[in-house]
Amino acid sequence: MILLVLLIVLFAAALLSWIAGAKSHAACRWIALCSLLFNLGIVIRIWLAHTAISGRWWYQYKIDWVPHFGISLHLAMDGLSLLMLALTFFLGALAVLISWKELQTRVGFFHFNLLFVLCGITGVFLTMDLFLFYFFWEMMLIPMYFLIGIWGHEHREYAANKFFLFTQAGGLLMLLAILGLYFVHAANTNVYTFNYFELLNTPMEGTTARWLMLGFLVAFLVKLPAVPFHTWLPDAHTEAPTAGSVVLAGLLLKTGAYGILRFVLPLFPAAAAEIAPLAMLLGVAGILYGGMLAFAQTDLKRLIAYTSVSHMGFVLLGAFAFNEIAYQGVVMQMITHGISTGALFIIAGALYERIHTRNLWQMGGLWLRMPLMGSAALIFVMASLGLPGLGNFIAEFLILLGSWPASHLFTILATIGLVIATAYSLRLMQKVFLGPCDRQYAMRDLNGRELVIIISLVIVICWLGFHPQPVLNTTQNTAYVIR
Amino acid sequence: MSFVDFLSLGPLITLCAASVIAMLLVAIWRNHRIVYSFAIIAFLMSMTAVIPAIIYIPHPVPPLLVIDEFSLFNTGLILTAGLIILLLSFNYFEEREERKEEYYLLLILATIGALVLVVSRHFMSLFLGLEILSISLYGLIAYLRARARSDEAGIKYLMLAALSSAFLLFGMALVYAFTGHMDFPGIGAALRQAGYLPVSVMAGFGMMLIGVGFKLGVVPFHMWAPDVYEGAPLPVAAFIATISKGAMLVLLIRFYQDIQGNNYPMLWWMVAIIAVASMFAGNWLALTQQNIKRILAYSSIAHMGYILVAFLSGVQTGLEALAFYLVAYFITSIGAFGVVIVMSSSLQDAETMADYKGLFWRYPWVATVFTAMLLSLAGIPLTAGFIGKFYVVMAGVNGHQWFLLFMLAINSVIGLYYYIRLVATMFAVPAPGQQTTVVPALPIAGNITLGILTVLLIGLGVYPTAMMQLIQQMMRILS
Numbered sequence: 003m004i005l006l007v008l009l010i011v012l013f014a015a016a017l018l019s020w021i022a023g024a025k026s027h028a029a030c031r032w033i034a035l036c037s038l039l040f041n042l043g044i045v046i047r048i049w050l051a052h053t054a055i056s057g058r059w060w061y062q063y064k065i066d067w068v069p070h071f072g073i074s075l076h077l078a079m080d081g082l083s084l085l086m087l088a089l090t091f092f093l094g095a096l097a098v099l100i101s102w103k104e105l106q107t108r109v110g111f112f113h114f115n116l117l118f119v120l121c122g123i124t125g126v127f128l129t130m131d132l133f134l135f136y137f138f139w140e141m142m143l144i145p146m147y148f149l150i151g152i153w154g155h156e157h158r159e160y161a162a163n164k165f166f167l168f169t170q171a172g173g174l175l176m177l178l179a180i181l182g183l184y185f186v187h188a189a190n191t192n193v194y195t196f197n198y199f200e201l202l203n204t205p206m207e208g209t210t211a212r213w214l215m216l217g218f219l220v221a222f223l224v225k226l227p228a229v230p231f232h233t234w235l236p237d238a239h240t241e242a243p244t245a246g247s248v249v250l251a252g253l254l255l256k257t258g259a260y261g262i263l264r265f266v267l268p269l270f271p272a273a274a275a276e277i278a279p280l281a282m283l284l285g286v287a288g289i290l291y292g293g294m295l296a297f298a299q300t301d302l303k304r305l306i307a308y309t310s311v312s313h314m315g316f317v318l319l320g321a322f323a324f325n326e327i328a329y330q331g332v333v334m335q336m337i338t339h340g341i342s343t344g345a346l347f348i349i350a351g352a353l354y355e356r357i358h359t360r361n362l363w364q365m366g367g368l369w370l371r372m373p374l375m376g377s378a379a380l381i382f383v384m385a386s387l388g389l390p391g392l393g394n395f396i397a398e399f400l401i402l403l404g405s406w407p408a409s410h411l412f413t414i415l416a417t418i419g420l421v422i423a424t425a426y427s428l429r430l431m432q433k434v435f436l437g438p439c440d441r442q443y444a445m446r447d448l449n450g451r452e453l454v455i456i457i458s459l460v461i462v463i464c465w466l467g468f469h470p471q472p473v474l475n476t477t478q479n480t481a482y483v484i485r
Numbered sequence: 486m487s488f489v490d491f492l493s494l495g496p497l498i499t500l501c502a503a504s505v506i507a508m509l510l511v512a513i514w515r516n517h518r519i520v521y522s523f524a525i526i527a528f529l530m531s532m533t534a535v536i537p538a539i540i541y542i543p544h545p546v547p548p549l550l551v552i553d554e555f556s557l558f559n560t561g562l563i564l565t566a567g568l569i570i571l572l573l574s575f576n577y578f579e580e581r582e583e584r585k586e587e588y589y590l591l592l593i594l595a596t597i598g599a600l601v602l603v604v605s606r607h608f609m610s611l612f613l614g615l616e617i618l619s620i621s622l623y624g625l626i627a628y629l630r631a632r633a634r635s636d637e638a639g640i641k642y643l644m645l646a647a648l649s650s651a652f653l654l655f656g657m658a659l660v661y662a663f664t665g666h667m668d669f670p671g672i673g674a675a676l677r678q679a680g681y682l683p684v685s686v687m688a689g690f691g692m693m694l695i696g697v698g699f700k701l702g703v704v705p706f707h708m709w710a711p712d713v714y715e716g717a718p719l720p721v722a723a724f725i726a727t728i729s730k731g732a733m734l735v736l737l738i739r740f741y742q743d744i745q746g747n748n749y750p751m752l753w754w755m756v757a758i759i760a761v762a763s764m765f766a767g768n769w770l771a772l773t774q775q776n777i778k779r780i781l782a783y784s785s786i787a788h789m790g791y792i793l794v795a796f797l798s799g800v801q802t803g804l805e806a807l808a809f810y811l812v813a814y815f816i817t818s819i820g821a822f823g824v825v826i827v828m829s830s831s832l833q834d835a836e837t838m839a840d841y842k843g844l845f846w847r848y849p850w851v852a853t854v855f856t857a858m859l860l861s862l863a864g865i866p867l868t869a870g871f872i873g874k875f876y877v878v879m880a881g882v883n884g885h886q887w888f889l890l891f892m893l894a895i896n897s898v899i900g901l902y903y904y905i906r907l908v909a910t911m912f913a914v915p916a917p918g919q920q921t922t923v924v925p926a927l928p929i930a931g932n933i934t935l936g937i938l939t940v941l942l943i944g945l946g947v948y949p950t951a952m953m954q955l956i957q958q959m960m961r962i963l964s
Binding site for chain 2: 067068069070071107108133137138140141143144147148151152159162163166167170171174175177178181182184185
């Protein structure tokens with residue numbers, strides 16, 4: 003029941019803030035913030051209460067929805083869902099905070115969309131019914147489309163359309179695969195159900211499994227995004243408003259990774275093992291190609307967007323390495339990437355608010371003007387390149403350690419990706435904050451609200467770097483993907 | 486005619502009587518409001534007449550008609566759709582035409598034609614229903630005589646409908662020549678007995694398909710659709726998009742089931758090619774349109790293609806999916822046309838994309854309704870269209886029609902593009918100083934109707950179980 007509350011709170015808050023937005027902007031922001039903090043509180047309480055308890059599924063909630071098809075409103079939470087939800091509500095609350103001053107037009111509708119997309123993401127992380135999963139998967143799209151299309155930068159409509167069409171195409175293939183699985187299951191067991199737990203052990207032929215797995219995998223690879231399907235990402239991330247970029251990079255990409263861990267690997271273990279080399283190749287290609295493209299960008303947000311492609315390559319590499327270390331690294335990477343990239347987008351947004359450009363050539367020497375922002379950026383740039391002591395290092399280290407037994411070659415290539423990461427990260431720092439300052443920008447450093455945001459992010463990324471054990475403990479029980 | 490016959494045909498007889506009374510009413514005292522109220526009462530009474538008919542189903546009225554769950558369900562659907570279109574019509578015609586009263590007479594007649602199609606099980610009644618429907622539509626399409634495009638649309642429809650009727654008749658004659666039957670089950674039995682499909686019958690089916698395809702507006706018989714949608718009065722366009730197509734589809738299902746069309750691969754392939762062509766042509770041609778009416782026309786062509794995929798799946802789920810999709814499509818199409826109706830002023834229909842730019846910031850309510858309708862057409866969750874599309878895909882997977890499903894998936898993405906473009910237009914921020922030419926009428930009755938449609942749309946999208954059970958129950962008799 004508590005799981006349903008999480009969804010209802012967000013949905014109700016979405017409607018409320020839309021209504022309140024007509025009267026008072028502040029009320030609408032407070033409603034959004036409070037609902038997200040409330041949910042974050044619930045999730046943290048669950049976490050604290052359950053760290054010691056073994057057993058995989060902590061909460062389950064199930065009522066029939068369309069019994070005619072075997073569709074039920076089935077929610078469940080394990081360690082993986084819990085971590086993802088904590089990330090969702092944390093970044094969601096920050097997204098509200100960063101829009102506090104930046105966003106002044108159509109505030110009510112903006113918060114409606116923001117909360118609605120978060121509601122969809124929450125649903126994706128919680129649902130254990132494949133129909134419902136598709137339902138929430140699609141539900142995320144429309145509000146995200148509006149967030150990019152209405153409040154984005156200059157090429158927003160193009161970016162929004164591209165984002166929408168890419169993910170929809172992937173989604174439809176997933177729908178076909180879901181239905182295929184449904185009927186294969188029914189043909190073998192005579193039970194028509196979309197229940198994840200019942201579908202888990204569907205006996206099927208190798209060829210069938212391969213095709214169905216591909217349907218799922220393509221949808222998740224588009225979302226992740228893996229290399230041939232990544233072209234929507236730079237556009238969408240660059241054109242979205244800051245809050246939109248944070249939600250996109252921090253959360254929406256994670257739904258793709260989550261889908262691979264939750265559905266592709268457990269539902270089709272044999273077929274996934276067959277395709278593992280190819281998937282790892284795509285992962286490594288993403289790491290290297292994304293990193294090189296990031297190095298070549300002149301647009302700050304675009305640069306950060308391409309680093310996401312690179313970092314998500316690690317997720318793909320680790321997910322298909324089939325061992326527990328890599329798997330834990332993947333979960334870790336999902337969280338730390340959400341934090342560090344989210345933080346970089348927040349900094350990019352704050353910079354844009356002050357100097358109204360994202361062009362790297364028009365920046366430089368900003369450290370002198372804004373030492374606080376510069377140090378914050380330095381921390382997250384270091385996190386992004388995988389400096390020990392910060393969360394990303396743990397994640398990437400675990401992934402490389404885990405993928406070594408699976409494939410030496412790919413691991414070595416992926417390690418080269420770390421060098422590229424260093425190159426583009428330092429270039430970012432150099433171009434923006436160091437070097438000569440030939441333009442006289444008059445601007446203030448981070449203000450109180452921004453400091454709160456940045457400091458909370460810094461605390462989390464350091465905590466993940468120095469003491470990752472609670473996170474690793476939480477995912478331990480869920481590490482079931484090993485052959 | 487026995488008492489039971491009388492009760493079973495109640496809805497039809499009520500409307501027939503109403504058409505005569507309406508004619509007399511107009512002759513005695515010409516008043517828009519009275520005729521309008523009378524038409525509403527007639528539809529309501531006809532809908533009430535469905536209830537006693539339920540007791541006696543299934544009840545064939547040999548040789549022409551059959552009243553069973555399937556036909557009663559669709560009778561109810563058509564009457565409800567007709568009533569909603571009627572509700573949306575008053576203001577539209579009040580503002581436009583000198584002589585508005587005959588419109589209601591023609592609308593009742595056209596609905597009678599559609600109802601006859603739904604209950605018919607014989608070539609005679611088929612042709613009778615089709616012609617009542619077509620001839621009323623000639624008048625309806627060209628009703629706003631003052632407009633140039635109205636005449637053009639009327640003539641176009643007249644020519645092509647007459648031509649397609651001729652094909653249909655020839656096809657029927659060929660089928661009759663071989664089988665010696667005009668009733669559907671008789672034809673089916675004769676073909677089974679023969680054990681093969683002779684060329685003449687095949688040709689007959691092909692020609693009949695031209696007649697049917699014309700009414701459905703599927704490729705390659707779709708040429709009239711955009712022009713007629715554009716020229717016809719908006720409520721009439723809604724009528725053509727929903728009731729006229731829906732009735733024909735119901736008839737097609739009944740015929741196909743009765744002759745067991747799935748046994749004849751040739752027939753299956755003809756319909757399959759039409760389905761794929763409709764999906765592609767409809768979506769492709771809609772991509773660059775700037776006129777809302779034409780977009781809706783092309784989109785309805787594509788939607789007929791989707792429906793045919795369910796039709797071709799050859800499984801029981803397919804028929805259920807088809808019925809559900811039809812309900813969703815009715816709600817959505819009438820809703821979309823309803824928005825255009827309430828947005829139109831007395832001087833001009835709100836038909837260009839420019840009229841809708843930034844609509845959300847000027848008339849949030851209308852824009853929200855239109856967004857919901859468009860998202861339903863695109864098949865996005867929380868709407869009836871999503872469940873409908875899901876149902877269709879499910880039927881296709883169940884019937885292993887992977888090729889058709891793949892085509893459907895590609896087309897859904899193409900279709901999404903123009904629906905989304907329209908939604909984006911409504912949410913775009915209009916440049917300062919940019920004034921729109923159309924001042925919307927926004928009648929209260931129209932707004933309430935739109936509200937009801939939206940509630941239905943979301944209701945079916947969130948809780949489809951009740952409707953599914955109803956459909957499942959009525960489809961059982963067809964298997």
